[in-house]
Amino acid sequence: MNASHETLIGVAAAFGAALHSGDFSAAYAMLCESFASSTSPAQLAEEYALLAEDMGGVTGIGQPSVILEEWPGMAEQDVALVYVPLEGDIYSEAVTVTIAQSSAGPCLSGLEWGRP
Numbered sequence: 001m002n003a004s005h006e007t008l009i010g011v012a013a014a015f016g017a018a019l020h021s022g023d024f025s026a027a028y029a030m031l032c033e034s035f036a037s038s039t040s041p042a043q044l045a046e047e048y049a050l051l052a053e054d055m056g057g058v059t060g061i062g063q064p065s066v067i068l069e070e071w072p073g074m075a076e077q078d079v080a081l082v083y084v085p086l087e088g089d090i091y092s093e094a095v096t097v098t099i100a101q102s103s104a105g106p107c108l109s110g111l112e113w114g115r116p
Contacts, residue, residue, distance in 0.1 A: 005066050007106060009063075011097075015030050019061075033107075055090055056088050061084065065083050075109065077102065084097060095114075097112075
């Protein structure tokens, strides 16, 4: 059974909040095991800092929204792409998270930094 939109948005919002607060260990803990093995909390921090610098700093996290539940090439465990707006003084950006369903619950199986 797939997670509800409310649950998916909650996972994405929590990830965005962890990034914005600088708690990259908490953000990393939300990654699926297979994705976590290819990155680190320090790498998440670096990617977030680069995006934040490009946009003049992140002033807040907007309301995430589910943008796709089916797409070409999606993995069997993937359930949704969720867009997480990052608000800034100069302009806004986003991180799009791929959410998968694991035996432990929803987790992030991929990230796309910047607006798609």
